[in-house]
Amino acid sequence: MADPITSRLRRGVTSDAANTRGRTMPWWHYLAAATAGALNTLSFAPTPHGGWLELAIFVFFFAWLTRTTGWKSAAFTGFAFGFGNYVTGVWWLYVSMHFYGGMAPPLAGAALVLFSMYLAVYPALAAGIWSFCAGHARNGKLVDDEPFSPTWHGAFAFASAWAIGEWLRGTVFTGFPWLAGGYAQVDGPFAGFAPIAGVYGVGWVMALAAALIAQAVLRARSDANRDAGESSAAARVVTPAVIAIALIAAGLLLPLVSWTTPANASLTVRLLQGNVKQDMKFEESGVKAAIDEYQRMITEKPADLIVTPETAIPVLAQAVPESFALAVRRFADSTNTSILFGAIGGTITPEGRVVDYTNSLFGITPGQAGVYRYDKHHLVPFGEFVPWGFRWFVNLMNIPLGDFARGPAVQKPFVVHNQPVAVDICYEDIFGEEIARTVRESAMPAGVLVNSTNLAWFGNTIALDQHLQIARMRSLETGRPMLRATNTGATAAIDAHGNVIARMPAFTAGSIDATVQGTTGTTPYVTSGNNTVLAVSLLFLAFGFAFGPGRARSNGNSGANGASKRGGNG
Template structure:
C-alpha cells in the first residue's frame, strides 16, 4: 500500500517484527508535524473575507489538511492535528475580539490577549473532535497501529467519514454554549466553487461538501502514486473515480446557482440604510447620546424611501424615554412621506412603581398612517456582552463597558410589513445563525421576503471582522434566496441581492446613506424547508456506518491488499 506522503522513514511505519516499544516510538509524530498543521490553519484564515474568491484557496488548504491527517497513527494524534489546525485558524481569524476587550473594554492587554488565546483553544476542540472521530470511523485508529502497512489507505467510507465528522464538529461549535459559528468553513465558499450547495444544505452542508471534495482529491493523488502493477486498468479506475467525482461536485457547485429556488414577490422597495459612524467611546456618554439622537433624526428625515433603517442602538436610550422632538419628527415624516422607519433602541418594561425591568436590545418600526409601533427583540444574545454566563461575572467586571443581562425575544417573531412586503429583522450577530433565520421564515404565518440586519461593529474597530460579517450575511442570502440589507454604525453597511451578490455598500468609517432598490422574494429553498436537519442526518448515518463497518473494511483491505 502506497504512503500518501511517501517516505518509508516516516514515523508511524514500522516492521511487524519490531518490538512493541520500538513500534510505539516510531509511531510518535514529531512536534513539527503539529506546527505545520497550526500554520495550515493560520493560512486558512486567508480564505475568508476580505480575500476575493478565497474558496479556491480553502479547497487547496483542506486537501493539504486531510493529507496531513493521513500521517497520523492514532485517534490521539489525529485529534491533536485537527486541534492544531483549528487553533491556527481561530487565533488568527478572531483576534479582533482583543480590540473589543482591550481598546474599548479597558481590559489589560495581557489579559485580553490571554482571553483570545484561551477562547481559540476552546474553539479548537471541535476540529480536534472531528479529526478524532474521523480516525475511528475510517477504521484508521483501531487498525493501522497493528498493521505493517502505513495506517492510511484511501477509501470512500473514509472520505465520507471526514466530511461528516467535519460538518458535525462545525455544527456543535455553532450550538454548544449558545454557539459561535464564526469562520465556519462554508463561509469562505460564498465566492468559491461550492457556493451553489448553500440553498440546498446551508453553510454546514457547504463545509461537508468542501471536506468531501478535499478528501477525494487526496484519495486520487494517493492512488496515482501507487506502484504500477499488472492490473493497470484497475489502478486507473481507482485514480479516475474519486478524481472525476470531485470534479463533478465542483461542477455541480458552480452550476447550482442557475437554479431558481425563490421567485420575486410584491413591488420592489426603495431603501435607505443609514451609517452614523458614531464613535464607540462616545456612544453611552450623555453628550454623545444627545449628538447621536440629533444626527439620526436629521439622517432619517432628510429623504423619503419605502424603508429607512438605522444601526443597532442608534438611539441609545429606553424607548419610553425617547426625546419628544425625535419621536414627533419621525412620526410626522413617516406620515407625510409614506416612509416606514426602523430604528434601534433599548426596550424595557416599566413597572407601576417606576422600575425598568426586562431590558431588551430592540428594533422599533414606525409605519405611515398608523399609531402602532412595531417591536423586534433580539433573541440570540451575545455572551458577556448581553448576558453574563454563570460563573463569569468576574470576567465581565474586568471590562469598563456598559454590559448587562438582557431579556430574550421570542425565537420566531412576526415580520415588519412595508407596503405589503414582509421584512424579517435581526440584530448584530444573530445573522450568523442560519438555522434561526431559516426557522423564522419557515414558521412564520407571513414568511418574510426581505431580510434586514441592524448591527454595531464599532466594538471591533477597523479589522477583518467587518468583511467577515458581510460575507456571513451573503451566505444568509444564498441559503434563503432572499435579499439581505445591513445597516451598521461603522461598516459594512450594504445591500445584498437574493443571489448573494453585493449590489451596494458604503465605505467603512464614514457617515452616509446607502440608497438602493431591492426586490423581495417568496418560496422556500431546501435549506429553509429542512434547516440543518439534512446535513446532520446524513452525517450521523455515514459516521455510524463508518464506525460499525470501517474497522472490518480496513482489516480486509490490509489482509488481502485490496481496497
C-alpha cells in the first residue's frame, strides 16, 4: 500500500510545490461533499429507517476525507458536507423568518445561508481535528499530494472528532443540536446505544462503524491493485469489517436490555391540538377564539392528564378570562383530571407593571387550590430572547414577545396521581443533557416526560417530523415515555422504548387519547449525561495525536516510513 502520509517528497517536487499541491483539491471534490451532506438530510425524519442511509453516506464521507492531503482540505471538505446538510435540513427557518416573521425574502434567504454556514463550521472543525489527530502532517509542514490512507487511528479519531464537533454545536451560543447524527438512528441500527451514551454517543458509534467499513473497503481495493504476498493483508481488510458488523449487531441487540422498570399505575392522557393559525394567534379575535376552543376541548371528556400546546392560551396568566378559569377548575375537580395548559407568565409590580415575562405551563391538580407552574429555561435565540448585538435583526421581523425571562434549570415535576411528570416547552427537548439532568437531580425523579410545543412558526415542513424524532430520542435516552401536545403537529404519545403509540394527523384540530406507563430507574446516560462520550472522544483524540503515524514521521522515523511503503501501517 502506498505511503499514507509520507515526509518524503516525490522526485523533482520542491517543498513549496508539495505544500501547494497537497492543500489544493479540485472544486468538484467539495461539490461532491456538499451533495453528500444534502443527501444526508434524507436520513432524518420523515424517512423511515433512515439510519441505514446515514451509515452509507458516512462511509462515503469518511472515504472522501481520506482523499484530502492536509488539514485545510479536510476542513473545507467537512464544511462543504455540513453546509449541504444544514441548508437543506433547516430550510424551514426561512418559513419562520419570511412568512411569519415578515422578513423580506432576500434577507430571509441570506440569513438561512449565513446560519447554515455557521453550523457548517463545526463539521469543518471536526474534520480538521481528525486530520491532525489521525496522522496528517503536523503544522502544515509535512504535506505531500498523496491521499491519506485510513488507519485505526483515523477511524477512532473520526468518530471522536465528529462527536466533539456535534457537542460543541449543541453547546456554543446556547446551542443548536438539530440534525445531530444520532437522531437519524432512532429507527436505525445504533439506537440501542442511546440509553448508554445519548444522541452524541450514538453519532460516535455510527461514525466509527462508517470509518471502519470505509477502511476495510479502501484497503481491499489497495490490496487488489498491488502484488500482495503478505499473510496480514486479509486481516487488514477483515478485522475492521468484523468490528463494524459487531457494532451494528450490538446496536440492534441492546434494545433488549431494560434500563428502567414500570412504576405506579398507568395514566390515561389526552393531548390537544388546536391547529390555531400562527398569523391569528396573537390577534384579539384569534386570542378569544383560541381560549374558547381550548376550554371546549379540555372539558370535552376526562382523563388522568390533559395537555395543551405551548401558549395555547396566548395571554398573561393573570389575564385568563374568569369563565375559562372557573370552567377548567370545576372540570378538574369533578372528574379527577389533572390539566397542563400553556400560557404567558409574568410578575406584576406594585405599580401595576408586568415584568419578567415567561413562556410557561400551568398545572391544575384536582382538589388542590394551588396552581403548578413551569417556566421555560432554555430560550430560543431571536424568538424568545435577543442575543447581544442582534436587536437590529429582530427589528426586521414581526415576532411578538421577543424577550422572556428564564426559569430555573431544574424545576419540580407536576404530580399526576402519584406519578411525577417532567415538563418542558418546545425547543427545550432538543437538549438531551438538560432532560437527563432534570431526571437525575430532581428530588422526585419523573417517570413521564411531557413536551408542549408550537411549530406553527414553521408551516407544513419537515420540522414537524424532525422534532418528533428528537422527542423519540429523549425517550430512548431516559427510558421514559414522552407526551407531545402541539398546535399543528406532530402531537403524539411515545412509549419508554421510543415507539410512537398514538399520533394526531398534522394540521387538524382535535385530540388523541392514549395510555402510558411511567417508569423508574436511571439509564447510564441519565447518570452520566454527555460526560461518557466526551471523555472517550478526548482520550482517543489525545492518543491519536500523541502516537499516531504522523507523529512517528514528524520525528523522522524512517522505519515507520518503510513499513508504510510495504503496506504495514494499520
